[in-house]
Amino acid sequence: MMFHPEKCTTINITKKRSPIHTGYRIHGHTLESVPGGKYLGVYISKDLSWNSHLQQTAAKATRSVGFLRRNLRGCPSDVKAQAYTKLVRPVLEYASSVWDPYTIQQIDTLEQVQRQAARFATGDYTSREPGCVTSMLQHLAWDTLEERRARNRAVMFYKIMNNLVEIPLHHYIHVSNTRTRSAVANNIRYISTRVDVYKYSFLPRTIITWNSIPPDIRNQPSIDSFRHALPTISMPGLISTM
Structure with a gap:
């Protein structure tokens, strides 16, 4: 298999602030060094932080929930719930064994998407009392994404x-x-x-x-x-x- 050098890049993975940079060449072409890039659908950063991947994943899933809200507005609750579990949740969990977050902020970034989906599935956008969305999740029998x-x-x-x-x-x-x-x-x-x-x-x-x-x-x-x-x-x- 031949590599196209202009489509290849390198990532210098390190936690050091001033790393030693080494140039790599393929077929006489010096490869561009980038701060991160996607590999098999997972965004890998040079500092091995998953912030960029999590932000991209949450944004993509949020757009999908918005699409479902616009197109399944009048559907029954079970149809909405199934649409989320089949079309959106796989986006939130793709290759998660690799990038499973551990900070509260990162975890909440993903959980908020599912909480929005719970309101969509139940059709309840007005309740604001403490624990209302948690009750929706329990009614839908949705475990947390962290679990x-x-x-x-x-x-x-x-x-x-x-x-x-x-x-x-x-x-x-x-x-x-x-x-x-x-x-x-x-x-x-x-x-x-x-x-x-x-x-x-x-x-x-x-x-x-x-x-x-x-x-x-x-x-x-x-x-x-x-x-x-x-x-x-x-x-x-x-x-x-x-």
């Missing part, structure tokens, strides 16, 4: 642990084979981290969630049975900070 992302990360980890995806996890984790007061057999050893960009990335964060899932659920024989069992338990590891 859904935690379950999606657990499902991805199940796939990795059972060799259902090509990710060589044994290079990065260690399984405890003995039971002690502080560890359960077959738990994954926690990964020690010092910076938030790694601490809240997929592996360190999801290991916390995985170890908190009861062994009988972790040992489900199929991905469908595992996925079906997850909503019956609370999901630890929903770590939110300012």
Whole structure:
């Protein structure tokens, strides 16, 4: 496969304020260095912050909710709810195992989209008393997006642990084979981290969630049975900070 050099760019991923810049060339063409760009639909920034991706995702989902409001105004509530879950929520959750946010501000940016959709689905745009939208979400049986992302990360980890995806996890984790007061057999050893960009990335964060899932659920024989069992338990590891 031939690469078109004028359509290729480089991203210098670093947290340093004054990084060392290196030029890269393809077919005699020096590639442009950019602060970020999309890869498989996910916007990756040079500082590994997900702010740009979250803003783009929330904006796209908000436009979709607006489209549904204009075109499904007179439809029944169940039709509106299904339109949201089938057309908008996948936008909010695409590849979320990779970029699952951890700050309150980032989490609220996405939750606000679903809260707007709840008003649309129920047809209630006037209620303003405290807890009114939460009641709408409960009536619609919509879990928070944060809870859904935690379950999606657990499902991805199940796939990795059972060799259902090509990710060589044994290079990065260690399984405890003995039971002690502080560890359960077959738990994954926690990964020690010092910076938030790694601490809240997929592996360190999801290991916390995985170890908190009861062994009988972790040992489900199929991905469908595992996925079906997850909503019956609370999901630890929903770590939110300012």
